[in-house]
Amino acid sequence: MRRLEILQYMIDNLGLIGERTLQHVSIVSVAVGLAILTGVPIGIAITRNRQVADAVLYVASIIITVPSIALFGLMIPILSTIGQGIGYLPAVIAVLLYSQLPIIRNTYTAINNVDPALREAARGMGMTPGQRLRQVEIPLAIPVIMAGVRTAVVMNIGVTAIAAYIGAGGLGAFISAGIADTDVRQLVTGAVSVSILAIIADFFLLWLQGRLTPLGVKT
């Protein structure tokens, strides 16, 4: 009978599930979008200097080891000074920070792995560094950069679920309420929705990766 009850709860709350899914997607996509805008240029910039690259990647991997609960805790006093200690903003910032490592690292690796012969051909033909990036290096790096974005999105759908504890909303709200009220219906609804969202997002990004990969590079 338990199962039926859970199903009934889901059907009765379809509207709420949709609303919280949208909140969830909004946090992750805004944050990962910003992470792409920052991480990709950083990943490209650090290919110029090995030492700087090592340092940046080290910092990014330290950030990712900080548990999300701790990170939220750290942000509350800081962001409170602008009245944003809890809610949407700290959630976006956390996801933005966690996304840096996969995106920077994949960008850095992909650009570095572009065949040196292609770089030399491009230089020898008179391409400027900017033209080289736009016409050769970035198009060839897209599949690997997109793989980094996928990692970031899937990982941060989980992180965002925890952000419900700081009032950011999203599907995590079902889980936190479920724990507080020992309500299995809400608990399962939240867990299942988050999982499905992660799977769908992963498939969507895989499709997008295929679309963005230049035809001549596809295997």
Next chain:
Amino acid sequence: MIKLEKLTKIFDTPGGTITAVDHVDMEVGEGEICVLLGPSGCGKTTNLKMINRLVVPTSGKIFIDGKDTDDYDPVELRRNIGYVIQQIGLFPNKTIEENICIVPDMLGWDRKKSRARAAELLELVALDPALFLTRFPKELSGGQQQRVGVIRALAADPPVMLMDEPFGAIDPINREVIQDEFLKMQQTLRKTIMFVSHDIDEAVKMADKVAIFRDGKLEQCSSPDDLLAHPANSFIADFVGGDRTLKRLRLVKVSEAMSKGAPSVTAESPVADAVKAMEDHGHANVVMVDERKRPRGFVHMNDVRDKKGPVSDHYEALEATVDAREDLRTAVSLMFSNDVTWLACTDADGKYAGYITQRGITHLLGETYNQ
């Protein structure tokens, strides 16, 4: 056209300094192909890359068309020099058309004009534009990619081309084909070309001038024939190989070794005329031609002395003839395979032009050694 003055490149490496190119002076004339040749690590690539500033010289000067390349913006300079790298380097994310049009696009050519040019260039190297323009590099064989690599460098019609072992990545048979195609193109294009190779046969075939390097130093720079006939030192003699005289066979045309003004007879001529012609010319054979002056047979002195009647009663068929535009290698090969010591030569219309003998060839090749 290209002039190098005391060009030097010293690399600083953790293991010490490496003098890759050492005070090189040389000049390549307009429309010439100069092949840089030498053992691995002797500085050929470095020398080439200094010309388009991919490597900045430690000292020395490079002039193109009398202008110091220091005075150009490197990007500008490179767009006006065709560059073919050894690894081909087609961009996998671009179609063949896009690859060919890179430099024209950067130079701001009209799109229609550059796309038409791409199709035209593909035809020049025997690749069907309808088939290849929209393909990606990975859909081409190695030899086809190499052809595209070469025409990509030609796309913006630069007066100067730098080519680093452009045909290195193809099998020997296809390499010959591409070399021939390239030489044919060069006859009309007349580019000034510096070409790196480590294959002496390729150098002899392609070059107007061969520059031989050792440890960064230019050891000898001369015409292929001169190089083979007069290697400046034992290193060069070893490098060009013990069979260097045989290699020269490729360089000399049949027409150069052919005795011209040789007499001929027709089938109707009396034998006495043939004998007189042989005596006058001092050759023990005379060629019989048909009404269109094509060689059809010959009579030998010993067979016809004191004989009567027309030549048609006494002639022997010719086993082989050779086109006077071929090289001596072809002529010698025909002589060997037909077991003859001389060949009748024909001109472009197939008419009898003269004959070539083994002695004549030996004499011609030997002559330069006794100068």
